[in-house]
Amino acid sequence: MSTRDVVFPSGRQALYERNRxxxxxxxxxxxxxxxxxxxxxxxxxxxxxxxxxxxAFDNLNAILASxxxxxxxxxxxxxxxxxxxxxxxxxxxxxxxxxxxxxxPTLTGIGVTWLYGFDFExxxxxxxxxxx
Numbered sequence: 376m377s378t379r380d381v382v383f384p385s386g387r388q389a390l391y392e393r394n395r396x397x398x399x400x401x402x403x404x405x406x407x408x409x410x411x412x413x414x415x416x417x418x419x420x421x422x423x424x425x426x427x428x429x430x431a432f433d434n435l436n437a438i439l440a441s442x443x444x445x446x447x448x449x450x451x452x453x454x455x456x457x458x459x460x461x462x463x464x465x466x467x468x469x470x471x472x473x474x475x476x477x478x479x480p481t482l483t484g485i486g487v488t489w490l491y492g493f494d495f496e497x498x499x500x501x502x503x504x505x506x507x
Contacts, residue, residue, distance in 0.1 A: 379397060379400050380400060380401040380402065381397045381398070381399070381400060382397075382398060382399040382400070382401060382406065382438060382441050382442045383397075383398055383441065384398060384434070384437035384438045384440070384441045385437070385441070386416065387416070387434075387437075393418075394418075396409055397409065398411075398438050399438050399441075399442060401442065401503060404502065404503050405500055405501065405502060405503060406439070406442050406444060406448075406500065406501040406502075406503050407500055408435065408438050408439070408498055408499045408500070408501065409498060410453075410455065410496040410497065410498040411431050411432075411434040411435040411438070411496065411497055411498065412427070412430075412431050412434070412490065412491075412493040412495065412496045413426065413427030413428060413429070413430035413431040413434070413493060413494075413495060414430065414431075414434065414493070415430070420492050420493050424462060424465055424466070424494055424495070425465065425468075425469055427493060427494055427495055428466050428469045428470075428495050429469060429472075431493075431495055431496065431497055432469075432472075432473040432497065435497055435499065436473070439499075439501060442501070442503060443503070443504045444501045444502075444503065444504065446473055446474070446475055447475055448501040448502050448503070448504070449480045449499045449500070449501045450480050450481065450500055450501060450502055451480055451481045451483075451499060451500040452480045452481065452482045452483070452497065452498075452499050453482075453483045453484075453485065453497070453498045453499075454466075454482070454483070454484050454485070454495065454496065454497050455484075455485050455486075455487050455490060455495070455496040455497075456484065456485070456486055456487065456494070456495060457486075457487055457488065457489065457490055457493070457494045457495070458486075458494070459484070459486040460486075462494060462495070463484075466495055480499070
């Protein structure tokens with residue numbers, strides 16, 4: 376088996392190691408980012424929904440930056456929402472702060488009943504910068 380090319384954002388490696396997963400893997404010119412939630416440095420959730428969504432995007436952007444990417448490099452997004460019928464509009468008011476201008480990435484939204492104490496999760500696939 377080949378070694379995975381893992382991307383770790385600064386300051387959170389212990390959290391990922393404790394939970395036994397990689398934040399992101401580089402493969403064939405793409406970056407596959409694990410689902411990011413609105414967790415604080417210690418792994419606990421932000422209690423307020425809007426702060427949780429912003430923290431999830433901040434955690435995502437830290438991983439993207441560690442790989443030399445920005446959200447502009449994202450080509451595919453999957454979001455998971457607890458109680459989407461009650462939270463979608465509140466969450467989607469925040470998304471434009473991070474999403475950027477059109478053309479936007481592809482999107483799949485999934486309503487779930489449980490996210491380990493969180494209300495929002497985002498996972499993405501991004502194109503890595505060209506090697507020069």
